[in-house]
Amino acid sequence: MASKNPLEEHRTLFIATRGSALALAQARHIQSLSQELFPDHTFELRVIRTTGDQLQALQDDQSSKEPLPKGLFTKELEAALLDGKADMAIHSLKDLPTELPPKLCLGAITAREDAREILILKKPVDAAIAHPCALLPSKAVVATNSPRRAAQIKAWDSPVEVVPMRGNVPTRLEKLASQKKLHATVLALAGLNRLGYQLEENGRLTGNDAPEGLYGYVIKPEHLLPCVGQGFLGIEIREQDPFVASLVKALEDTPSATAATAERSFLHAMGGGCQTPYAALASWAQPDRLTLKGRAFHGPSCVEAELEGKADDPLSLGQQLAEALSP
DSSP states (O other): OOOOOGGGSOOEEEEEEOSSHHHHHHHHHHHHHHHHHOTTSEEEEEEOOOHHHHHHHHHHHHTOOSOOOGGGGTHHHHHHHHTTSOSEEEEEGGGSOSSOOTTEEEEEEOOOOOOOEEEEESSOOOTTOSOGGGGSOTTEEEEOOOHHHHHHHHTSSSOEEEEOOOSOHHHHHHHHHHOTTOOEEEEEHHHHHHTTOEEOTTOBEESTTOOTTOEEEEEOTTTSOOOTTTTOEEEEEETTOHHHHHHHHTTOOHHHHHHHHHHHHHHHHHTOOTTSSEEEEEEEEETTEEEEEEEEEETTEEEEEEEEEETTOHHHHHHHHHHHHOO
């Protein structure tokens, strides 16, 4: 009698996730896709509070200016994988270090959400305005804890003061709305989309209990290049788990995975993480050609480059961009 295909045997698989609203939205998205593709199995969320979450809560109270290493937001999820308490962990790929712990790997990268940044401010906006600095008053105060965002904002042709702000998306929106000294903040558009926020014609931010009086302006990448991996979800799994690997591979979007590989290759070669002032964005020039644009700040100076290469070798393209932008 032929043995049953392991993929056809019922299993309950556990998905590790942080407990923030965005992390849960992302994990539930993967849970739903997985359940739809594999109805013979059960997929359950396992919410884990990470060291980064705990330290962020403490630093919120202390108004700390120091960014937290993003590895602090992933290590407990990875420990759950290694201990067998979870079968996959869902990450915003921009938060996942380019070097993973031994015995773990990226099992899949899902279709990219909008990679652009969005300026959130307190007045109606005209989407036809050519540059975001035209929406800001002289000596505007813009809140962000990202060195990459801060460096690019300061390079705009307008005097801007950048002050720290941390917290999850709803927290940052509430802080902006409630603190009179703040004029704006910058967020990833992908996160707002995944949380169900929307922009009306005049830019007013609506949905998901959005604070009153906030508006959004989507920033073109040439004015604010996004973080490496922004808009992608990464599914981390154990290396020696062919069953789970075969499941999550069905969730991968190949064009997105190729673009993400080029961006992460660049960041790895630069020796940086998401808390360094490096930015990159990959796009498809042709069906078999990838364009990779990058920007790096070395002290007060900024260098940028745009390269094109074969889509079947994204690692080399990322390394070539790093060479072009290295000091």
